[in-house]
Amino acid sequence: MPTEAKKIIIKGFDPLKSKQRQEKYYNVMIQQLDIALQVIMAGLGLKTGYQELYSGVENLAKANQAYRCFTLLQNHFTSGIHLLRDACLTSISQNMDQVNACSIVVRQWKQWMERVETVQNVFYYMDKTFLAKSPEFPTIEEYALSLFREELLDTKTIQVPFLNDLLKLFEGIHSGLQIDHACLQEAMSILHRVKYYGAVFMPMYLVFLDQFFQRQSEERINTVSVNEYLLYTQQCLEYEMLVMNEFDLNRHQKEILQTLQNRLIRSRLPVLVNGIQKFVNDRDLDSCKRLYSLLHLTMETSQLVEPWSNCLTDIGFELVNDEQNEEMLVPNMISLHTFLQSVIEQGFSNDEALSYSMRKSWETFINGAPGKRKETPAKAIAKYIDYLLRHGEQVTNGTPLQQIFETLLDIFRYVASKDVFEAFYKRDIAKRLLLNKSASSQNERMLLEMLKKTCGSQFTHALEGMFKDINLSKEFSSSFQQSKLSKNLHRDLYVNVLSQAYWPAYPEGHVRLPEDMQEDLQQFEKFYLAKQTSKRIRWLPSLGHCLVKARFPLGNKELSISLFQACVLLEFNKCAPGEGLTYRDLQKTTELTDADLTRTLQSLSCVRVRPLVMVPKGKVPKPDTMFYVNEKFTDKLYRIKINQIYLKDERQESEEVQEQVLQDRQFELQAAVVRIMKQNERVSHDELVQKTIEVCKNRGIPEISDIKSTIEKLLNKEYLERQDGEYVYVP
Secondary structure (H helix, E strand, O other): OOOOOOOOOOOOOOHHHHHHHHHHHHHHHHHHHHHHHHHHHOOOOOOOOHHHHHHHHHHHHHOOOHHHHHHHHHHHHHHHHHHHHHHHHHHHHHOOOOOOHHHHHHHHHHHHHHHHHHHHHHOHHHHHHHHOOOOOOOOHHHHHHHHHHHHHHOOHHHHHHHHHHHHHHHHHHHOOOOOOHHHHHHHHHHHHHOOOHHHHHHHHHHHHHHHHHHHHHHHHHHHOOHHHHHHHHHHHHHHHHHHHHHOOOHHHHHHHHHHHHHHHOHHHHHHHHHOHHHHHHOOOHHHHHHHHHHHHHOOOHHHHHHHHHHHHHHHHHHHHOOHHHHHHHHHHHHHHHHHHHHHHHHHOOOOHHHHHHHHHHHHHHHHOOOHHHHHHHHHHHHHHHHHHHHHHHHHOOOOOHHHHHHHHHHHHOOOOOHHHHHHHHHHHHHHHHHOOOOOOHHHHHHHHHHHHHHHOHHHHHHHHHHHHHHHHHHHHHHHHHHOHHHHHOOOOOOOOOOOOOOOOOOOOOOOOOOHHHHHHHHHHHHHHHHHOOOOOOOOOHHHOEEEEEEEEOOEEEEEEEEHHHHHHHHHHHHOOOOOOEEHHHHHHHHOOOHHHHHHHHHHHHOOOOOOEEEEOOOOOOOOOOEEEEOOOOOOOOOEEEOOOOOOOOHHHHHHHHHHHHHHHHHHHHHHHHHHHHHHHOEEEHHHHHHHHHHHHOOOOOOOHHHHHHHHHHHHHOOOEEEEOOEEEEOO
């Protein structure tokens, strides 16, 4: 049998009374909140009752009474901010002579936020459930911040001194003064939170920076050197980054740095870029690097190109045109080039425009000297290489020769007169090879390979031929020493067999050799012609050298001398002790020309090492001048080198080489034009000039006037003729 359902009956429940009780509760709660807000906004704080108030707000919010709560909160917030505003105005007005508006506002801000935080704790539930989800209502924090901005900071009598005080604090920071960093940090936090930072503060801050650094840069640029100003600018930019990080200014980092760059760099560009000349003269890599990095920040590196080019050109011309210090031309160019490469690589980050400008400047000054000085760099490089190869790394202060050669060839690439270099280098290498003056054959070969890579095999063809001749001469001498003919020699003999096409032209000279010497040469000539039947030998006694053993009263010596000197000294073997020979006697027996004999006797009797004595003493011997063996001759060395006095001094020899180069250029130009015409048959004038320059540029860029002169010569010789404004080759 089913059981009946039980009924629960609540007795005494009256819905009307329940609603009345709720309304009464809500009204009581609103009254309590009203009192609590009054206490909070007065800055007295709540000691107790947080839980009851929090629960009351929650109940009100759940009962759709949130709007009443928010209206109550609005009223008290408004009255509370007015209290703070009035207190702030009073404090500022009472302290007009003191710079403390910032600290006053910060103090009021802290009080306001403490009160707002207390209110947030009480109204937390309503803030998160009702206000946060209702677009038409702000949150408590949003409302509090907007009130602080609109009711307090927007008040001009507060805003103006506050912002001015703020800028004064920043001025103190940039001036290195002691200021309250904590107060400034709090002030910047206020600006960010009330949305004053970007719209109000930042435009004023940028104006302040512009004016401040305008004054600072004007003062600095007129009182310190350019490199000190660059260092100051770099420090300012670095310090500004620290300021931005400390005071939360990074949102406008670009605008702030741009303001500093405009005032410190862009407005001073003419002075800064013209400082590059002093940096290069002082070899100041750090300042060059600092200048470029600052210009790179402002995208103004192009402004450096012209001063950089002018600076290098001026310095280069000063080096090239310094006739008093010509021996230091190449070392100074090496030093300059090494420094400039460091500047380009480390200081200018391999900037292509500046690198190109540097190369053009080198080409300008190294080839642009007036008159005969134009060829000086090519000659000086050849002579300096000769000096290095003669002495090796003992004169390089520990720098590897390969490194120096690489730098020299970098400089050599700028030289247009490569044929001048080749002429001098060819004469110098010939002397080193023939006189065995080279410090290292390995270094000679290394440089030759580097020249070949730089200028091509055609440029080094003759130089390689010289080395080939030296190696063949060693083979011939070795074979000769092992042959039967060498058994009849009176003394050791070594012969360099040279191909005329490879070597410079030398004067043959003439000397009457002792009979035994002449026989030895004939033995070698017989041997050589048996091996090389299609060739003939032409002896060059002016290049011969001997090692002569000499017995003096004060000691025996070995004299390393020229063949001419040896022939003269050997004549004194025929004299009795104390007997001498006249200049005329020596000329008759040796058959030397006046010039050769005079130079030879001067080298033996007028220099530091004197195996002969001239009587009477003088610089130039006369026909009856007597010469005797120097009985008092002595020297601390056993083997003594006595140099021959050259017929021509270095200047005369240099002029002759340059004249020969000019003649060779004419022939090369004519050959180049003829080859071009054979290949093309008809060519316009401009095209022919351009092609000629292209063909000849590896040995030296010819002048336009020389090309025109060459064309006219070929027209006169009827290799070419003009037809319809073009040149035509005549077979």
